[in-house]
Amino acid sequence: MRKKIVAGNWKMNKTLQEGVALATELKNILAVEKPNCEVIIGTPFIHLATLSELLKDSVIAVSAENCANKESGAYTGEVSAAMVKSTGAEYVILGHSERREYYNETPEILKEKVDLALANGLKVIFCIGESLAEREANKQEAVCKAELEGSVFHLSAEQWKNIVIAYEPIWAIGTGKTATAEQAEEIHAYIRKCVADVYGAQAADDTSILYGGSCKASNAPELFGKPDIDGGLIGGASLKAPDFKGIIDAWK
Ligand code: 13P
Numbered sequence: 001m002r003k004k005i006v007a008g009n010w011k012m013n014k015t016l017q018e019g020v021a022l023a024t025e026l027k028n029i030l031a032v033e034k035p036n037c038e039v040i041i042g043t044p045f046i047h048l049a050t051l052s053e054l055l056k057d058s059v060i061a062v063s064a065e066n067c068a069n070k071e072s073g074a075y076t077g078e079v080s081a082a083m084v085k086s087t088g089a090e091y092v093i094l095g096h097s098e099r100r101e102y103y104n105e106t107p108e109i110l111k112e113k114v115d116l117a118l119a120n121g122l123k124v125i126f127c128i129g130e131s132l133a134e135r136e137a138n139k140q141e142a143v144c145k146a147e148l149e150g151s152v153f154h155l156s157a158e159q160w161k162n163i164v165i166a167y168e169p170i171w172a173i174g175t176g177k178t179a180t181a182e183q184a185e186e187i188h189a190y191i192r193k194c195v196a197d198v199y200g201a202q203a204a205d206d207t208s209i210l211y212g213g214s215c216k217a218s219n220a221p222e223l224f225g226k227p228d229i230d231g232g233l234i235g236g237a238s239l240k241a242p243d244f245k246g247i248i249d250a251w252k
Helices: 016-032 045-054 081-086 097-102 107-119 132-136 140-151 181-199 201-206 220-224 241-251
Strands: 005-009 038-043 060-064 091-094 123-128 163-167 209-211 231-234
Touching (some): 005 163, 005 241, 016 045, 016 060, 038 091, 045 060, 107 140, 140 181, 181 220, 231 241
Parallel strands (some): 091 123, 123 163, 209 231
């Protein structure tokens, strides 16, 4: 059975102190009211070690938002997969459209990052999704398939077990414009079919595919109610504990 997941992506928000306050609030809320899904928070590197320690005995797992495409060495300012792992983080988000667009992360670079993350024992939340122009040209399936082929479909079946896919249509990120549950379900089912073509029906059935893009407490129940939507990758609504909890509750 594949996992139901609600993952936050704080992006470039929260000082260390603010992050600790938010994680503590969430931890306390979820200790009282156990979630019906796996809960992950994706944070900037500076929070990882502190939050991993803080959340060690909680139901919340910690994820990085990036890692380097090099193993180690003279790469000023970069953080390796081994360093992320050493903080106690379990996951890393890779392939986010903001990284692809603003930091020129190509499919080849992402493939290197994915390989290093897995080699260092991290699980990967791999993001894919089309732009508005691509959606209007009805190219969303081709775009998603190409992004999978470019960076993750070279993995072995064993490695694939550590991959979570996040479908995030770029036109829905931070815009308040959510994909309808039907639009999201359609492409999630297609993505699962692509996974089945490479790894087989069982592996596809076991793969968690998350939706991301203006997901909030009000639309999460309808989205998560679809058979191929296994949870969400949440930006804005992960920055306040009650908002994030509202989405987690969609699994109740
Ligand atoms: P929003 O939830 O703010 O639209 O962001 C989605 C996202 O990019 C998560 O990775």
